[in-house]
Amino acid sequence: MTTLVPRAPVAAPAKSVTTTAVRQTLLVLGASGDLTGRLLLPGLGALLASGALPGLRLIGSGMDDWDDERWRRRVADSFATVGADGAGESEVIKASRYVRADVTSEEGLRRLLADCAGPLVIFFALPPMVTARAAAALARIGVPPGTRLMLEKPFGVDRISAHSLNNLLATLVPEEQVHRIDHFLGKSTVLNLLGLRFANRIFEPVLNSAHVACVDIVFDETLGLEGRAGYYDGAGALTDMVQSHLLQVLALLAMEPPPSVRAQELRGRTAQVLRAARLWDDDPVVASRRARYTAGEIDGRRLRNYIDEPGVDPARRTETLAEVVLTVDTWRWAGVPFRLRSGKAMSAVRKEAIITFKQAARVPDGLTGYERPDRLRIGFGPDCLALDLNINGPGNPFDLDQVRLTADFGPGELPAYGEVLRGAFEADPTLSVRGDVAEECWRIVEPVLAAWRADEVPLQEYAAGSGGPVDTLLGPVPE
Numbered sequence: 001m002t003t004l005v006p007r008a009p010v011a012a013p014a015k016s017v018t019t020t021a022v023r024q025t026l027l028v029l030g031a032s033g034d035l036t037g038r039l040l041l042p043g044l045g046a047l048l049a050s051g052a053l054p055g056l057r058l059i060g061s062g063m064d065d066w067d068d069e070r071w072r073r074r075v076a077d078s079f080a081t082v083g084a085d086g087a088g089e090s091e092v093i094k095a096s097r098y099v100r101a102d103v104t105s106e107e108g109l110r111r112l113l114a115d116c117a118g119p120l121v122i123f124f125a126l127p128p129m130v131t132a133r134a135a136a137a138l139a140r141i142g143v144p145p146g147t148r149l150m151l152e153k154p155f156g157v158d159r160i161s162a163h164s165l166n167n168l169l170a171t172l173v174p175e176e177q178v179h180r181i182d183h184f185l186g187k188s189t190v191l192n193l194l195g196l197r198f199a200n201r202i203f204e205p206v207l208n209s210a211h212v213a214c215v216d217i218v219f220d221e222t223l224g225l226e227g228r229a230g231y232y233d234g235a236g237a238l239t240d241m242v243q244s245h246l247l248q249v250l251a252l253l254a255m256e257p258p259p260s261v262r263a264q265e266l267r268g269r270t271a272q273v274l275r276a277a278r279l280w281d282d283d284p285v286v287a288s289r290r291a292r293y294t295a296g297e298i299d300g301r302r303l304r305n306y307i308d309e310p311g312v313d314p315a316r317r318t319e320t321l322a323e324v325v326l327t328v329d330t331w332r333w334a335g336v337p338f339r340l341r342s343g344k345a346m347s348a349v350r351k352e353a354i355i356t357f358k359q360a361a362r363v364p365d366g367l368t369g370y371e372r373p374d375r376l377r378i379g380f381g382p383d384c385l386a387l388d389l390n391i392n393g394p395g396n397p398f399d400l401d402q403v404r405l406t407a408d409f410g411p412g413e414l415p416a417y418g419e420v421l422r423g424a425f426e427a428d429p430t431l432s433v434r435g436d437v438a439e440e441c442w443r444i445v446e447p448v449l450a451a452w453r454a455d456e457v458p459l460q461e462y463a464a465g466s467g468g469p470v471d472t473l474l475g476p477v478p479e
């Protein structure tokens with residue numbers, strides 16, 4: 001008789017990393033803009049310094065009348081912010097070039113492409129509308145085979161524009177070669193959700209509506225506008241943070257276990273759970289709050305009223321804090337509220353996902369002091385994990401206390417932006433946002449955008465350095 005013996009779990013093969021030794025060309029459209037200096041170049045510097053990218057030809061282009069020297073200074077300054085000053089990085093800087101061109105014109109793009117050699121990556125560091133025009137012009141002239149496209153969020157300005165942009169990009173290259181960058185997908189703690197959920201026996205069985213009361217995904221910053229009115233005043237907290245980053249976190253936190261963490265499966269799972277997400281009660285008035293900061297002080301720093309910041313148009317009524325409550329209509333999560341909130345100029349930095357468990361089924365008579373439910377906290381900066389548990393604690397052994405088990409872990413090998421860039425240079429879209437997911441994220445927030453435009457949800461105010469507006473959804477975020 002054959003006996004069935006349970007097989008020991010087999011370790012999954014390590015994720016293969018394909019590095020090409022061929023020198024790639026990175027063509028940056030919008031090289032003189034804020035995004036290039038603040039995010040792209042530091043991420044690129046860190047990636048080069050890590051040795052994961054063996055050399056690069058870097059070409060910057062834009063409308064500004066810059067010369068090679070000016071561009072190289074910008075690259076060097078940005079690289080220096082992440083300590084990327086080794087021989088390899090200096091070589092990239094020395095050989096890099098700036099080409100003045102109108103990147104929305106066929107003629108300008110043709111000239112740029114003629115200058116590029118080897119495998120090509122084109123980075124659109126442009127506002128959404130200009131990206132659409134540049135992509136349309138590129139579609140008319142075509143790109144060399146194998147070209148990869150990288151785009152920074154927001155992908156379009158609503159579902160329809162995201163859909164048209166996706167259609168346009170599809171005429172240029174296959175979907176796997178489009179890298180929509182959301183740097184939260186490169187944050188080591190966000191990626192740690194995979195290990196935490198799927199490589200432990202103890203959490204996954206309780207991550208469902210039978211055990212979870214609610215989930216908060218909070219990203220409060222003490223930073224204000226920081227001179228970014230040109231971009232931020234047109235976007236606001238909902239588009240800047242919730243529609244993009246926080247929905248990606250929700251997707252990793254709520255998706256079903258994927259059979260592998262390779263691109264097709266992982267992105268399939270995140271797409272699936274986002275398709276099931278919608279506003280609580282399908283009602284943006286019930287399920288959203290918005291607010292804007294007024295003058296105040298944070299850590300001795302004086303912040304002026306948001307509407308007095310240079311470049312802000314008060315008529316836009318841009319929010320600096322957005323809060324929405326979603327439901328995820330799956331067997332696992334039905335009925336569990338997911339609150340997503342992000343605010344600027346808040347009293348304290350709070351970047352975490354908090355899973356609040358339901359009360360214990362019954363606490364035996366005689367055990368006193370049961371007040372707070374268990375909570376699992378996943379911190380996104382600083383990176384840490386904490387588990388709040390009720391135990392008997394010190395003193396009276398029948399009086400309960402809550403303790404916090406914490407684990408701090410160091411940062412990832414690369415900063416988040418470097419991590420997502422690495423994927424694009426290695427032609428691996430695992431950490432890129434798939435086109436349908438970008439559209440899905442707009443679908444989720446669109447009713448809120450419409451209700452806010454119609455002024456159906458009041459724009460509250462909160463003083464910079466305070467804890468945010470008084471009227472919140474589901475009460476205060478648990479301390």
Ligand SMILES: O=P(O)(O)OC[C@H]1O[C@@H](O)[C@H](O)[C@@H](O)[C@@H]1O
Nearest residue numbers: 183184221223240241245381416
């Ligand atoms: O904490 P990080 O990694 O800097 O990310 C937060 C930033 O993410 C960016 O994408 C937003 O545009 C910023 O407004 C925000 O401050």
